Amino acid sequence: MSELLIRGARKAYGATLALRRGDLHLLPGEVHVLIGSNGSGKSTLCKIVAGSVKPDAGEVLLDGKPVTIAGPQAARELGIGIFYQELSLAARRTVAENICMPALPVKGGVFVDRAALEAKAARIIEAFADVAGEGFSADAPVNTLRADQRQLVEIMKALATEASILIFDEPTSALDRAQVDRFFEILRQLKAEGRAIVFISHRMDEIFAIGDRVTVIRDGETVGTSKISETDQASVIRQMVGERDDLATPAVAPPAHQAQRSAVLSVSGLSGPGFRNVSFEVAKGEILGFGGLHGQGQSAVMRSIFGADAHHTGTIALNGKQIAMKSPREAIAHGCAYVSGDRSRDGILQGRPIFENVTPIHFLRNQLALARPASLRERAMRPLQALKTKFQGLEQPINSLSGGNQQKVVIARWLIDRPDVLLLDDPTKGIDLAAKTDLFALIRKLAENGMGIVLYSSEDAELLNNADRILVFNSGSVTRELTGADRTRYNLYHAAYEAA
Amino acid sequence: MQQIISTPAMNTSPLKSVLQRFPFVPALIILIALVALNGFFQPRSLSFGSITGLFSTYLALMLLAVAQTYVVFSGDIDLSVGSIVSLVNVVIIVLMEKWGGGGLTVIAACLVGILTGLACGVANGIMIAGLRLQAIVATFATSIFFTGLALYVLPVAGTPAPEAYWMTYGGTYFGIPFVFYVVAAVAIVLGVLARMRLTTQMLAVGDDAMAAFQTGLPVTLIRIKGYVLCGLFSALAALCITGDTASGDPLVGGKMTLYSVAAVVLGGSALSGGAGTVTGSLIGALIIGLINSLVFFVGTPSEWQNLVQGLAILTALMAGILVSRGARA
Numbered sequence: 109m110s111e112l113l114i115r116g117a118r119k120a121y122g123a124t125l126a127l128r129r130g131d132l133h134l135l136p137g138e139v140h141v142l143i144g145s146n147g148s149g150k151s152t153l154c155k156i157v158a159g160s161v162k163p164d165a166g167e168v169l170l171d172g173k174p175v176t177i178a179g180p181q182a183a184r185e186l187g188i189g190i191f192y193q194e195l196s197l198a199a200r201r202t203v204a205e206n207i208c209m210p211a212l213p214v215k216g217g218v219f220v221d222r223a224a225l226e227a228k229a230a231r232i233i234e235a236f237a238d239v240a241g242e243g244f245s246a247d248a249p250v251n252t253l254r255a256d257q258r259q260l261v262e263i264m265k266a267l268a269t270e271a272s273i274l275i276f277d278e279p280t281s282a283l284d285r286a287q288v289d290r291f292f293e294i295l296r297q298l299k300a301e302g303r304a305i306v307f308i309s310h311r312m313d314e315i316f317a318i319g320d321r322v323t324v325i326r327d328g329e330t331v332g333t334s335k336i337s338e339t340d341q342a343s344v345i346r347q348m349v350g351e352r353d354d355l356a357t358p359a360v361a362p363p364a365h366q367a368q369r370s371a372v373l374s375v376s377g378l379s380g381p382g383f384r385n386v387s388f389e390v391a392k393g394e395i396l397g398f399g400g401l402h403g404q405g406q407s408a409v410m411r412s413i414f415g416a417d418a419h420h421t422g423t424i425a426l427n428g429k430q431i432a433m434k435s436p437r438e439a440i441a442h443g444c445a446y447v448s449g450d451r452s453r454d455g456i457l458q459g460r461p462i463f464e465n466v467t468p469i470h471f472l473r474n475q476l477a478l479a480r481p482a483s484l485r486e487r488a489m490r491p492l493q494a495l496k497t498k499f500q501g502l503e504q505p506i507n508s509l510s511g512g513n514q515q516k517v518v519i520a521r522w523l524i525d526r527p528d529v530l531l532l533d534d535p536t537k538g539i540d541l542a543a544k545t546d547l548f549a550l551i552r553k554l555a556e557n558g559m560g561i562v563l564y565s566s567e568d569a570e571l572l573n574n575a576d577r578i579l580v581f582n583s584g585s586v587t588r589e590l591t592g593a594d595r596t597r598y599n600l601y602h603a604a605y606e607a608a
Numbered sequence: 609m610q611q612i613i614s615t616p617a618m619n620t621s622p623l624k625s626v627l628q629r630f631p632f633v634p635a636l637i638i639l640i641a642l643v644a645l646n647g648f649f650q651p652r653s654l655s656f657g658s659i660t661g662l663f664s665t666y667l668a669l670m671l672l673a674v675a676q677t678y679v680v681f682s683g684d685i686d687l688s689v690g691s692i693v694s695l696v697n698v699v700i701i702v703l704m705e706k707w708g709g710g711g712l713t714v715i716a717a718c719l720v721g722i723l724t725g726l727a728c729g730v731a732n733g734i735m736i737a738g739l740r741l742q743a744i745v746a747t748f749a750t751s752i753f754f755t756g757l758a759l760y761v762l763p764v765a766g767t768p769a770p771e772a773y774w775m776t777y778g779g780t781y782f783g784i785p786f787v788f789y790v791v792a793a794v795a796i797v798l799g800v801l802a803r804m805r806l807t808t809q810m811l812a813v814g815d816d817a818m819a820a821f822q823t824g825l826p827v828t829l830i831r832i833k834g835y836v837l838c839g840l841f842s843a844l845a846a847l848c849i850t851g852d853t854a855s856g857d858p859l860v861g862g863k864m865t866l867y868s869v870a871a872v873v874l875g876g877s878a879l880s881g882g883a884g885t886v887t888g889s890l891i892g893a894l895i896i897g898l899i900n901s902l903v904f905f906v907g908t909p910s911e912w913q914n915l916v917q918g919l920a921i922l923t924a925l926m927a928g929i930l931v932s933r934g935a936r937a
Contacts (some may be wrong), residue, residue, distance in 0.1 A: 158822070160821065160822045179821075179824070180821060180822055180823065180824040181824040181825075181826065183824070184824045190822075192819075192822055195819070196816075196818075196819040196820075196822040196823050197816075197819060198811065198812040198815035198816060198819060198820065198882065199815055199816065199882070200811070200815050200882050200883045201808070201811060201812060201815065205808060205812075209808075209812055209820075209823050209825070210823050210824045210825075211824075212805050212808060212809070214805055218804050218805060218806070219803050219804055219805065220803060220804070220805045220808055249628060252628075265823075
């Protein structure tokens with residue numbers, strides 16, 4: 109059985125450094141927990157081990173011998189199996205095919221050995237048979253399964269590799285209690301067989317239930333490894349937080365807490381896919397932060413307020429008037445604005461000039477069919493200049509701008525006609541530091557002018573520095589509200605990592 | 609991380625599970641309807657002779673639809689299939705003429721033709737999967753290139769195929785027309801291919817290339833193999849069309865490319881990749897063939913034929929969508 113040592117692993121994507129110095133020492137027969145906040149580099153480290161990401165620097169030693177992991181195939185040959193957080197399933201293939209996909213059983217050199225495939229899959233499915241739930245069968249296409257069942261398939265796929273090193277990157281995020289318990293039973297069995305297991309989870313209770321040792325990663329750097337039996341929840345969180353105190357040097361001065369001003373946006377009892385029973389109010393001039401780990405419902409709530417995604421129950425009111433947000437078009441007409449961090453999907457009009465990227469909302473809100481180019485250009489220039497956007501001319505294609513400037517163009521689009529509510533869904537993703545500072549200064553100014561702003565950021569420092577109040581999301585609901593001096597990184601992590 | 613709150617389990621209706629397993633069922637229903645319509649307007653169209661004629665004319669399109677299916681499986685597309693048909697057509701015609709047109713030389717020329725098709729497929733595959741060019745644009749460019757080669761090999765249409773060739777294709781052996789032997793052979797080959805590991809892997813790549821890569825599949829190689837299979841079946845389609853037209857024409861396949869794409873879609877395969885069946889594409893090609901003959905049988909004036917044909921294909925596409933949507937509800 110194998111022992112794995114990674115030293116100084118480093119990976120940059122363009123200008124963003126995903127992993128600065130990743131160290132990990134994995135021993136046979138242990139469950140090794142990897143923990144760190146959003147974007148600290150856990151998944152990147154895992155993907156380096158699994159061969160799907162090539163490190164820029166660093167060394168990997170397997171049983172003391174240096175190895176290069178050229179790709180996922182090479183990793184498999186070295187005895188490394190992985191559960192991918194974002195799953196690696198073929199949605200229209202069956203459960204059995206997916207489980208065996210990494211190494212399809214073959215007969216006659218080229219033909220799929222159906223009997224062997226089904227036997228192998230059946231053996232693995234068997235272990236989860238009573239917890240998998242309705243509709244789970246070997247010949248069900250994966251896209252007919254529920255989210256938890258798909259996650260089980262990915263677990264089974266990792267188990268089917270029978271690798272001596274197994275990596276599980278958040279395998280339990282969608283599973284119910286019984287499924288987690290069964291998975292842990294299997295992990296203990298694998299551990300007894302002497303396999304080395306990496307386990308990532310954001311549920312503290314799980315970490316302390318199954319882990320033997322824990323390695324903490326902070327800002328792309330391994331901070332330290334300790335035995336689970338010799339540490340506790342509070343000291344792990346302290347290690348994740350580090351020595352920083354973000355409120356000490358805020359980018360902009362946090363204003364005195366708004367004295368019960370009129371709510372510009374009030375949401376009550378909102379439930380939908382990915383979130384349940386979310387209620388909050390945003391006052392005029394307030395920046396309300398959404399915090400917590402990735403994908404706990406923050407984006408889903410915003411998108412559903414904006415009418416881009418559906419919600420089942422609950423009410424949304426703008427300026428005290430209840431509105432059924434059925435489409436973004438309607439939301440825009442009522443004075444809602446939404447800026448997404450996923451610019452290429454939700455923001456920019458690819459390949460079109462800046463001019464066309466700034467003006468569409470203006471047309472929609474004023475129901476313009478025709479406009480005089482000269483006056484329209486003037487209107488477009490004003491917000492672009494206010495945002496200090498760097499560009500040569502309005503005719504320049506948007507793709508030629510840097511990420512930060514693209515995002516400024518997208519925001520400028522909303523500012524020609526001032527909205528009442530601005531929903532910022534991780535708006536600084538992939539933007540450089542200087543642009544971020546500009547952006548938050550502007551957001552604060554907009555708030556001071558009476559706009560209600562909702563900000564979700566995957567970077568905790570941004571939230572702590574800029575939000576007047578933070579709602580912490582956990583598993584689709586708001587579990588804690590942080591106000592005033594409570595807005596500390598420690599409290600944020602504590603609420604985010606609590607078992608929901 | 610995915611959605612935290614699981615979506616409710618979808619209950620699978622029996623019709624839906626049939627459709628999931630056999631996505632070509634709507635196409636089959638349309639095909640049967642078209643056969644009935646053909647029979648209604650021209651009872652003789654259901655005779656053995658007419659059906660033989662239908663197959664000998666549309667076998668090439670059927671094979672070309674099969675060719676297209678294999679690249680569509682892995683989420684790619686090949687807009688050069690028609691020009692591969694043209695190129696292989698003129699290559700074998702010129703070689704057969706040069707070598708005298710005897711039995712053995714015909715077979716030799718056919719082998720060279722198949723190799724030509726394979727080479728075209730390898731070139732497309734390396735360009736798209738290896739060099740990461742956009743499939744639509746790259747194969748559009750290679751289609752112009754292959755057509756250029758075909759025009760170089762045979763600048764003017766009209767060189768006839770040797771008698772031994774088209775007599776065989778149009779002939780009858782042991783009471784069964786030759787084309788049906790071809791159909792049977794193709795069916796066996798397709799059955800074998802469906803059981804190959806490559807087919808499952810191609811569908812996995814088409815479903816989600818990133819997931820397939822992370823699973824450890826050799827994604828580039830799998831996509832190249834798809835293009836090679838496509839080249840092979842395009843060459844076989846060329847052999848059939850040469851048997852049907854009995855002459856060389858450097859532009860013969862040009863119009864067939866988009867018909868092959870239409871046949872794949874009619875057959876219920878997803879152009880985005882990851883789902884589909886070769887059987888469906890065969891049925892799709894037959895649907896196009898039957899629409900063409902129906903337009904003829906109902907006595908459409910020649911100047912209206914294109915318009916009616918286009919409308920009929922659109923109707924078939926819509927009918928297919930309606931049937932599958934009905935099953936999903």
